[in-house]
Structures are given as structure tokens and as C-alpha cells.
Amino acid sequence: MSPAATSTHTPIFDGHNDTLLKLEIDAGAGRERDFFQRSQRGHMDLPRARDGGFAGGLFAMFVPSNPDQDFSKPFNPRDPANYAELPQPDALAFTHSLMARAFRLERASGGRMKICRNAAEIRSAMQQGQVAISLHMEGAEAIDGDFHALEVLYAAGLRSLGPVWSRKNIFADGVPMAFPSSPDTGPGLTSAGRALVTACNQLKILIDLSHLTEKGFWDVASITDAPLVASHSNAHALCASARNLTDRQLDAIRESRGLVGLNFHVAFLREDGQHRSATALDVIARHAAYLVERLGEDHVGLGSDFDGCMPPADLKDVSRLQYLLSAFRNAGMTDAMVEKIAWKNWLRVLEETQS
């Protein structure tokens, strides 16, 4: 029997994972892994997703700067090669490989996974026990300035896009992984970036604010007609990473009826900004409580960053997600609030943005 079907599990729709990249990197290193078999590698496979009640999420397509990076080692945030700008044709080719991987996974799943184009499809997949995949692009390097690739990728299923990762491209600047640091680290959107926001609004593609500089955040806020969403970021007041959101940014997200997805990366959670997996789940619960207080309980979700982060040891992979929900309940959240954070708020914001 699938553990996901037991009544003790609250389903989870998660705003960010890098599992497609992790599978691609493993395959490139000659260690192709069967996603449908239980493994200890990476943070996710289908059996572990079922164990944790993971019902779906935004699956990122991210193109690393440095193809020579040793992906068996933790990401080195201080290596400048990891932030090098990417030529668009290279980024598009790699994005194709990640997107093709998603389509092959869906086909090989025999109905257990479904690539969804809108919130109604996600709801229906979740009801049928299919893992719902919403395709997200993390950093728009694959998109040309004339938006031909945007049209084609949209037609293929792209429904969410962050203009930048933590590096510069033709659309904007990204925030470095700096601590302690304000997110106001550089310029905002270029004219191409402004046009990208408008093009995404027209296509009903969600625009993700995570990784943007603070100036870029306000530029998007001044142009977009959609709720403001940061899919995987935390509260700067509790962890002064440049990747986190200031109170002013949180207020703007609340006013726009948007959402913040809680990121599980310890260096974006801990007050001291350290990369230490010995971090209690209470630390995530504290960010959740802070965001609920600042944004309201309808505007907080999850954005795990699984397969792209160092999570707390007690949340070492997707199978442990229900432990996090228990930590939320232990911190005083009601079941209704936990359900909103676990999936309902994401579905609401996708409904308002993508249709």
C-alpha cells in the first residue's frame, strides 16, 4: 500500500526542487538511477516521495555555469566559476535535456507522474495519487531576447520562470550567496528583463522572485499583474542571507496576494548562516511562524530546494516531509494552517496566476 494514501499524511505540493538536474548529473557521471526504485542517492525518488506524502511540486530546470564542477562534492559558493554567465544556445540545449528527462519520466511512470499545465490539472493529479510536476525554469539563460524559446518552451509545458539564478544574464542580476548581506546587491531588471515580465504575464507563466536582487524584485513588482511569488526563500529578519526576503519585500508579497515558499537550505535558515546539517526542524518552524505573522497564513508555502540544498539532518530527504509538518503542529499551528502551508496556498496562487 502506498503510504501517501494513509490518513496520517497531509499531501504536500512543494514549490522548488532540483531533482531533474540531480538525475541528469548522475546520468552524465555514468550513474544513471531509476527514479522508480528506492535509493539513498539524492533527496528524491518515487518511493521516498510516497513515504513523505510528496504529491507534487515545481520541478526546476537549472543550467549550472560550470560543466567541470565536481557534483559529487557540495556546491562551493565561493568558486567564481559557479557563477559564470552562460551562452544562450548552451543553456537552451541543457534545458532541453532536463525537459526531455521530465517527459521521459512521465512516460515511464505509467500514470504515476503527470506533467501539469495548470492548477486544475495539478488538483486532479493529486486526487488520483499521481505526482504532479509543474515545469519551472530557474534562471532564464535559455531564453533569447526575441522570446522564441519562451514560446516554444511554454508550448511544451513551461509554466513558471525565475528570470535569474544567482548570476547575471541578459534579463537581470542575481543575488550572491552572501551572508550577512542585504539582498540589495546590484542592479535590477534590464529592458529585456522588463519585456520578459510582460511576456510571462501574457502567457500566464508564474514569475519567481527568488534569486533576484532587491532592485530586481521591486522592478518586477512595479510591472507584473500577477501575485508576487518567491518560490524558495526565507525571512531575512531571522537569517541575514542575501537570498532571503526583507520585511518590506514580505509586505509587498502579502499586498499582492502572493506567496513565499520556505527553503530548507540550512544556510538560509540559521541565524549564523552556517552550512551545518545539525540544524533543528524548529528553525524552519520559526521561519514559518514569522512568515505567517508577516504575510498571513494564506501566503506561506514550502519550497524545499531538495536536490539543490543542504537540509537539516532530520529532513534529509523527501521521505521525511511529514516530520516537518509535525514540527509545525508542535509549534502551535492548527491542522488547517498546516494544510494551507503544505499545499493549499500553492494551489491557490497557481490558480490565480496561470489561468
Ligand SMILES: [Zn+2]
Ligand atoms: Zn534556487
